[in-house]
Amino acid sequence: MTGGRAPWVLLGPACLAGALALLPLGYLAVRALERGPGFAWSVVTTEGTAQLMGRSLALALAVVLACLILGISLAWLTVRTALPGVRAWAVAATLPLAVPSYVAAFAWLSAVPGLAGFTGSAVALTLVSYPYVYLPVAAALRGLDPAHEEAARSLGLGPVATFARVVLPHLRPAAAGGGLLVALYVLSDFGAVSLMRYDTFTRGIYVSYQASFDRTPAAALSVVLVLMTVGLVALETRTRGRRRHARTGSGTARPPVPVPLGRMTAPALAWCGAAVSAAVVFPLATLAYWLLTGQRSTWDLPRLAETAGATLGAAAAGALLTTALALPVGVVAARYRGRAAELLEQAAYAGHALPGITVALALVFFAVRYVHPIYQELPLLVCAYAVLFLPIAVTATRAAVLQSPPVLEDVARSLGHRPLRVLRTITVPLAAPGVAAGAALTFVVCMKELPATLLLRPTGMDTLATRLWTETGVGAYADAAPYAAVLILLAAVPSYLLGRHRT
Amino acid sequence: MRNPLRRFTSVLAVAALLTPLATACGGEDGDAGSDDAGIVVYSGRNEKLVQPLLDKLEKAVGTGVEVRYGGSAELAAQLLEEGDKTEADLFFSQDAGALGALAKEGRLDKLPEPVLGKVPAQFRGSGGDWVGVSGRVRVLAYNPDKVDKAPDSVRDLTKPEWKGKVGYAPTNASFQAFVTGMRVLDGEDATRKWLKGMKDNGVKAYDNNNAVLDAVDSGEVSVGLINHYYWYEKVAEKGADGVTAKLHFLPGGDPGALVNVAGVGLLKGSGQRDAALKAAEFLLSAEAQTYFSDETKEYPLAAGVTSKVPDLPPLESLKAPEIDLGKLESLQETLAMLQEAGMV
Numbered sequence: 041m042t043g044g045r046a047p048w049v050l051l052g053p054a055c056l057a058g059a060l061a062l063l064p065l066g067y068l069a070v071r072a073l074e075r076g077p078g079f080a081w082s083v084v085t086t087e088g089t090a091q092l093m094g095r096s097l098a099l100a101l102a103v104v105l106a107c108l109i110l111g112i113s114l115a116w117l118t119v120r121t122a123l124p125g126v127r128a129w130a131v132a133a134t135l136p137l138a139v140p141s142y143v144a145a146f147a148w149l150s151a152v153p154g155l156a157g158f159t160g161s162a163v164a165l166t167l168v169s170y171p172y173v174y175l176p177v178a179a180a181l182r183g184l185d186p187a188h189e190e191a192a193r194s195l196g197l198g199p200v201a202t203f204a205r206v207v208l209p210h211l212r213p214a215a216a217g218g219g220l221l222v223a224l225y226v227l228s229d230f231g232a233v234s235l236m237r238y239d240t241f242t243r244g245i246y247v248s249y250q251a252s253f254d255r256t257p258a259a260a261l262s263v264v265l266v267l268m269t270v271g272l273v274a275l276e277t278r279t280r281g282r283r284r285h286a287r288t289g290s291g292t293a294r295p296p297v298p299v300p301l302g303r304m305t306a307p308a309l310a311w312c313g314a315a316v317s318a319a320v321v322f323p324l325a326t327l328a329y330w331l332l333t334g335q336r337s338t339w340d341l342p343r344l345a346e347t348a349g350a351t352l353g354a355a356a357a358g359a360l361l362t363t364a365l366a367l368p369v370g371v372v373a374a375r376y377r378g379r380a381a382e383l384l385e386q387a388a389y390a391g392h393a394l395p396g397i398t399v400a401l402a403l404v405f406f407a408v409r410y411v412h413p414i415y416q417e418l419p420l421l422v423c424a425y426a427v428l429f430l431p432i433a434v435t436a437t438r439a440a441v442l443q444s445p446p447v448l449e450d451v452a453r454s455l456g457h458r459p460l461r462v463l464r465t466i467t468v469p470l471a472a473p474g475v476a477a478g479a480a481l482t483f484v485v486c487m488k489e490l491p492a493t494l495l496l497r498p499t500g501m502d503t504l505a506t507r508l509w510t511e512t513g514v515g516a517y518a519d520a521a522p523y524a525a526v527l528i529l530l531a532a533v534p535s536y537l538l539g540r541h542r543t
Numbered sequence: 544m545r546n547p548l549r550r551f552t553s554v555l556a557v558a559a560l561l562t563p564l565a566t567a568c569g570g571e572d573g574d575a576g577s578d579d580a581g582i583v584v585y586s587g588r589n590e591k592l593v594q595p596l597l598d599k600l601e602k603a604v605g606t607g608v609e610v611r612y613g614g615s616a617e618l619a620a621q622l623l624e625e626g627d628k629t630e631a632d633l634f635f636s637q638d639a640g641a642l643g644a645l646a647k648e649g650r651l652d653k654l655p656e657p658v659l660g661k662v663p664a665q666f667r668g669s670g671g672d673w674v675g676v677s678g679r680v681r682v683l684a685y686n687p688d689k690v691d692k693a694p695d696s697v698r699d700l701t702k703p704e705w706k707g708k709v710g711y712a713p714t715n716a717s718f719q720a721f722v723t724g725m726r727v728l729d730g731e732d733a734t735r736k737w738l739k740g741m742k743d744n745g746v747k748a749y750d751n752n753n754a755v756l757d758a759v760d761s762g763e764v765s766v767g768l769i770n771h772y773y774w775y776e777k778v779a780e781k782g783a784d785g786v787t788a789k790l791h792f793l794p795g796g797d798p799g800a801l802v803n804v805a806g807v808g809l810l811k812g813s814g815q816r817d818a819a820l821k822a823a824e825f826l827l828s829a830e831a832q833t834y835f836s837d838e839t840k841e842y843p844l845a846a847g848v849t850s851k852v853p854d855l856p857p858l859e860s861l862k863a864p865e866i867d868l869g870k871l872e873s874l875q876e877t878l879a880m881l882q883e884a885g886m887v
Contacts, residue, residue: 237714237887250616251874253644255623357559397617401624408628476552483555495621499583499609510612513589515753537548
């Protein structure tokens with residue numbers, strides 16, 4: 041049953057999550073209009089703003105296209121073909137999630153200084169964010185009954201036409217959802233573009249804070265970023281159309297026969313190898329180089345362990361809260377149509393392209409006024425993670441719920457079960473693997489977060505990312521390398537599980 | 544077999560639930576001591592540079608001291624957002640601009656005359672609400688194998704004889720502060736013309752001051768625009784014979800000789816004003832000033848302390864341009880100008 045109004049047991053918590061996600065927007069309204077709408081309008085309508093917007097959108101478009109090509113091709117190769125070592129490649133393809141964008145950008149910049157600018161930003165951002173496309177597309181491919189393709193082939197379509205006309209349309213929702221996350225990630229990224237010296241909208245916002253110490257223009261610009269986000273989300277919603285993505289019965293599909301690659305084996309291996317080397321091996325090699333060439337590489341092991349522990353704890357709490365908040369939003373978005381459901385999903389995404397510093401300042405603004413006791417304590421940092429990364433968990437939850445047939449819930453309800461019980465006994469258990477995948481993904485991005493962590497962490501607490509920032513701030517790359525390496529290795533664990541994950 | 548990802552998520556959940564407990568137990572002593580008695584310092588200066596010094600604050604002030612590190616600009620924005628509800632008592636900024644911004648919004652308390660008086664007037668806020676504690680001078684580094692001497696003004700670097708021979712770090716905050724200073728001294732048009740002249744003269748861009756100095760040292764460029772302490776650190780690391788590059792301190796109040804400062808201000812509404820003031824005084828004490836001169840190779844600013852770093856000319860002997868450092872916050876226009884010139 042799709043349509044109708046969601047029961048309060050879902051709508052209540054979902055609205056709470058939506059309200060939390062909208063906090064930064066409330067703050068932006070206060071700050072942007074501080075000197076009257078006229079001033080905000082004058083900031084937004086300068087020629088420079090339009091230029092920055094164009095540059096940001098151009099970068100987002102390039103990165104999304106590159107991620108789609110890389111993500112879909114790797115997904116098809118690792119799920120559907122007889123690629124040698126296919127399981128290892130499936131895991132390796134998700135590992136770039138563990139690499140922070142600023143580390144990737146730094147690695148590329150130090151190796152090829154000429155990359156600075158658009159090209160370098162696009163390369164670094166593509167390599168760290170294509171798993172956002174790869175993961176959902178690979179999952180969708182696995183869930184796709186090969187009978188469709190066999191029918192198409194038996195009716196005379198060639199392999200390429202079959203892929204384009206039968207497989208791709210089924211992958212569209214997964215690819216579009218992943219592409220949206222990539223686009224929003226590119227819009228919000230500061231680390232890579234600032235190292236690559238490519239001026240984007242977000243960099244403009246940072247410069248406004250750093251150069252003029254003025255929060256009003258920064259807020260006005262942020263509002264534009266929110267509007268761009270809403271536009272992108274609407275665009276993605278339209279690509280979903282009215283298709284149904286769940287099979288009515290439980291799986292009867294045979295596992296697909298792996299496509300033999302034949303003469304294409306070597307190029308396919310080279311393609312996978314190049315992607316993984318560029319995205320994972322190369323940054324790790326750069327870290328090793330830092331370690332070996334550094335003046336003094338002091339391994340402060342107790343400190344490293346303590347920092348790693350604090351990072352894991354904060355990221356785990358962040359992932360848990362984010363997933364809990366995303367669950368009702370994801371279920372409502374998957375199962376119900378109508379204004380309320382649509383607005384809720386929009387709300388969850390609205391702030392996702394905002395730079396971390398803006399979200400952090402918004403939380404500073406509200407926390408010092410209304411919840412001062414937890415200001416600069418762990419609970420506030422965890423809330424910040426939830427605000428920042430809610431869409432990642434919502435996307436995963438929604439996709440997981442969509443894959444289970446709604447008829448089971450209808451039956452349960454017709455047998456007299458109350459909504460909460462249906463949720464507990466049917467919806468959540470069926471969606472659990474996908475929800476867990478979302479939690480793991482959120483955990484990884486929490487670990488890498490820097491700007492909000494710097495402002496909101498409990499005094500004296502260091503995460504691996506803040507430590508990395510401190511060490512590189514004085515050019516102590518040899519001292520920074522262990523923190524970067526541990527960050528990547530720890531984030532690689534959930535990434536590895538995501539790569540092995542089979543829905 | 545259960546899905547490993549779900550098992551991982553269960554572990555995650557347990558870890559998440561245990562974390563608040565662990566931090567509560569671990570953090571107890573710190574919290575109990577600090578909220579009532581201690582002071583909170585927001586430091587925009589890097590932990591690696593100043594932590595050994597700030598570790599001594601507790602003894603000097605006589606109460607607990609908590610330090611939060613971050614970027615100066617981000618911390619300034621945070622302090623403005625916190626307003627009078629801030630828990631910070633002292634702001635230790637990497638540059639004068641962030642202090643100027645807080646002063647402009649009325650967030651800084653006026654410092655008492657004896658504290659201000661320790662530092663020459665040009666290195667403190669014009670309203671007496673912040674005071675510089677250490678200085679860094681913009682200089683020209685040159686390679687004596689390539690050129691006999693560096694020019695006496697940055698204005699000369701646009702001349703044909705320097706074509707393709709100059710290195711700089713356009714994204715570096717100190718370089719941008721220097722350009723802002725030039726705008727104040729020479730005016731907008733002259734500065735724009737100078738930037739264009741530099742660009743047309745084939746000035747080479749590097750990531751940071753260290754890279755510029757390395758390029759001068761290797762002869763890749765003949766002259767580089769840097770902060771003085773990079774050279775002294777390199778000499779301390781490699782020995783005087785290991786460094787080819789020499790420094791030229793620009794005379795006559797040239798914009799290229801701008802002195803930038805790191806400084807401190809007391810937050811209004813601090814419940815710990817006396818302790819915070821003691822902390823500021825400590826940063827101007829002989830011990831702290833010697834630390835800046837010996838460890839970070841910066842200029843001590845408090846009267847009566849001179850740097851013992853060999854070959855470092857005394858600050859009084861330098862002819863720095865006369866600029867109100869708090870005004871260097873108008874960096875936005877500088878950046879627009881640098882972008883216009885295609886430099887950043």
